[in-house]
Amino acid sequence: MKKFIWFLPVLAVLATWLPNSDAVWKYLFFLRLPILMGLFLLLLPKLAKDWLPAMLKNLFVLRSKWQLAVVIVSAIGAGTSVISVAAIILDNAPARFGVPPTIEISEFWQYGIAIALSLYICIIAFDLSQEKLNNKERRWGAFVGAVLGIGLLFVISFIRDWLSSNAFLKKILANIVSFVGKHNTFGYINPQTGELSGGHLTAIAYLLIGVVIYITVGLRFNPKSETNRPEAPALLYVLLIISMVTLFYGGATFYFDYFRIPVLILFIAFSAISYIAFDVNHFFQINKFKDSEDKKRDNRDSTNFQELLEKRLQHQEGERTLVIICASGGGIQAAGWTV
Template sequence: MNKKQQVFNGIVLWLGLALLSLMLQNFYSVLQYIFFLRVPIIVGLLLLFLPTISVNSGLSAILKNLFVLRANNQLVLVIGGAVLAGLATIQVFDIILYNSHLRFDVPQQQIIPVFLQYLIAIILSLPIGIKATQLSKKEIQEADRSWEGWGIIFGIIAGALLLITNYFNKYFFEHNQFLKQALLKIIYFLPERIQRGYVDANGDLSYGIAAITVFSIFLLIVYGLGYFILKPRQKKGRFEAPALFLP
């Protein structure tokens, strides 16, 4: 490497460091929130880009078959499951975003409106639902000798029912004093430094904690039922959940 190249590389390095320093000074709070929200952000990006990565990349030989379903009822599970995953992602994002000021002493942010949460959940679920539908049409036709599209219809209905059920559950349990008091008693057993973010400055349960607790219990019930009902068995013609639904 000649001297001119070394000088050029040094200039580029210093410019990069200067740019990074400027970003840290002016966008520090933004970078903080990106760190706090890293898990829902990663999951959201995975929901959006997994179909493209699985089908149009070097990993297609391994992952593409995840989106090839062999029955309409499997399509219902995948579409409904994608909506559920999108809903869980945006609700966790919303709760962390709003409650971070309690735990990390950062500027307080506004909650995400419920309508917008559901819209984002649908958007996050669309890539998986669309790609599974596109790649499964031929397989379902060969297996069922028909393609009536009822898997898509009932999948959309299942997703809509999940959103509606979550809306009423969220409204009910956010105003359920018995549940709030029970959760507060459990939280007060934790060390004080861990309670921050779960309890607000007034000693009340923080925003969204009651609703997300019930939502988590609902997910555990779904997984529990899925284990007993859908676990593979050696039985000819038995319906099995597709691999894409299981994660």
């Protein structure tokens, strides 16, 4: 029962809003993606530590102080993407969708909420990493991660201000938005100034940073057949995906909701087309034994484990690696981890 006490304030807020429920439900609909992603950031550590530790706990067990630092930075980045999209919708939904104006979140509070959304992930990562790191390493990783995370927020503000002060780039961005949203630029272009309306430049600034980080991580930690190679923690990839999905799909919902087109349908269609176009299926040819001699030879070879290992490794050059998976069960869990 204690696990659901946090839900009581939500019920109280909903009860307070009921007299104006029409506008409230509209805003909840428009804000569905940042709300879901924000809840995911808040609930993921709880899932990993208490509810599904057998499957998710290792995400938060980091093996070096740098891994802890980059996870903290990426968590702050994920929180920033969520609140940036929410702020865009809150600021511009009245112009685009004709709903009543609501609260406006200042830049200071946006960054404060971003840090708050990331805080639980950072705390659980710091706590569970004690299995691999000593206290000095954990404190170092937490300090460096916090400094870099605050630095990320300043870089976002710097790039946004640079874009805002560059008349040429602002005109290009405004022209692109006007072309894409030619049926209705309300919510994108301020009719009084002819420039991008509130929040969009911040999202563009973070999108540029996020794409650079995503490509850099992909190139830097691309798997190679090397020993002792640096590895990025899996949680970093999870948080980067959350950031990119929130920005791209949050922008898509803000655009397509005007036309009453569900983004989920577009996502399913895109996935289906990609599945067909890129031929992701893998086929393996199985040859039947030609005669009994082949069967005898196979049976004879299977009794010599050393010979089987040599055959398995004979095509590898340099340092030879054999991977053996020992999966714990029940059966479904073992099968999942083995795959």
